[in-house]
Amino acid sequence: MTAKILDGAALAQELRAGFKLRAEALAAQGTRPGLAVVLVGEDPASQVYVRNKVNACAQAGFHSEKIVLPVETTAADLLERIAALNADPAIHGILVQLPLPKHIDADAVLEAIAPEKDVDGFHAENLGALTQGKPRFIPCTPHGVMKLLEKGDVSLKGQEAVVIGRSNIVGKPMALLLLAAGATVTVCHSQTRDLAFHTRRADILVAAVGRPRFVTGDMIKPGAVVIDVGINRVPEDQPDAGKLCGDVDFASAREVASAITPVPGGVGPMTIAMLLANTLLAAERVAAARTGAAS
Numbered sequence: 001m002t003a004k005i006l007d008g009a010a011l012a013q014e015l016r017a018g019f020k021l022r023a024e025a026l027a028a029q030g031t032r033p034g035l036a037v038v039l040v041g042e043d044p045a046s047q048v049y050v051r052n053k054v055n056a057c058a059q060a061g062f063h064s065e066k067i068v069l070p071v072e073t074t075a076a077d078l079l080e081r082i083a084a085l086n087a088d089p090a091i092h093g094i095l096v097q098l099p100l101p102k103h104i105d106a107d108a109v110l111e112a113i114a115p116e117k118d119v120d121g122f123h124a125e126n127l128g129a130l131t132q133g134k135p136r137f138i139p140c141t142p143h144g145v146m147k148l149l150e151k152g153d154v155s156l157k158g159q160e161a162v163v164i165g166r167s168n169i170v171g172k173p174m175a176l177l178l179l180a181a182g183a184t185v186t187v188c189h190s191q192t193r194d195l196a197f198h199t200r201r202a203d204i205l206v207a208a209v210g211r212p213r214f215v216t217g218d219m220i221k222p223g224a225v226v227i228d229v230g231i232n233r234v235p236e237d238q239p240d241a242g243k244l245c246g247d248v249d250f251a252s253a254r255e256v257a258s259a260i261t262p263v264p265g266g267v268g269p270m271t272i273a274m275l276l277a278n279t280l281l282a283a284e285r286v287a288a289a290r291t292g293a294a295s
């Protein structure tokens, strides 16, 4: 079997074209969606993601502000910046690029973002709402995965879903969304015994481990749908060293799976598309509140 490719780059483009139309309609009523992206330090990958987010905003007709702070920025300085963005009416969404430098408590920073501007969906209030099945903002990467599954006509009700990874950004919200869609969900992590026992039972396998080509074809159930959330560099001792790769060994996995996301071009572009979706939603809510309309 050679798996069908779940093309995130194409779906993201399609969605972004729709967001542009919605943004134009909103701007015509006096509200231009606005996103602030805050980057602390000079991590090269984060610089790429932030640049891509700002470019995506420009293409969709959103206002955006890129705030780049030196690595030695203190938590107090960063919190002051966030307070100013919370109060800025031109900004509907605030995103602090992760990871932050080690001397800054990321949880405290994420909690300082006004929940109604938390377009990452990482604030405890928003993660709590998601847990209760009443999401305000769905975290971008898992949201993008759900859109890819929907586009690929992957049915989830009663299916066995296995998520490898338990981060607040991907693993936990991913598990909640799959659960809400009717899947039976297992979350595996670094302390899971016999990981392959679990992965081989998965009808839908989501890999968010952060280890290059970690999930190999022999760990996958024939016909499973494989979602690769990883973005890694191929290690020096492997073919294509230095290139981007996922957490899944694409070459062996595609021979076993029925559908698979590539890296690059799979989940990554969907993360940025869903950030635009959340920012638009935040702006639409503000506009609706101003005009007294329900949202």
Ligand SMILES: Nc1nc2c(c(=O)[nH]1)N[C@@H](CN(C=O)c1ccc(C(=O)N[C@@H](CCC(=O)O)C(=O)O)cc1)CN2
Residues within 6 Å of the ligand: 048, 049, 052, 095, 096, 097, 098, 099, 120, 140, 141, 169, 231, 244, 263, 264, 265, 266, 267, 268, 269, 270, 271, 272
């Ligand atoms: N505040 C946040 N920080 C981080 C998040 C997040 O959702 N919010 N997620 C990741 C990184 N990330 C977004 O910030 C992200 C990663 C990858 C891509 C992407 O489009 N990848 C491309 C390849 C890009 C490249 O050339 O490197 C692909 O997969 O095709 C977008 C966003 C951690 N931090």
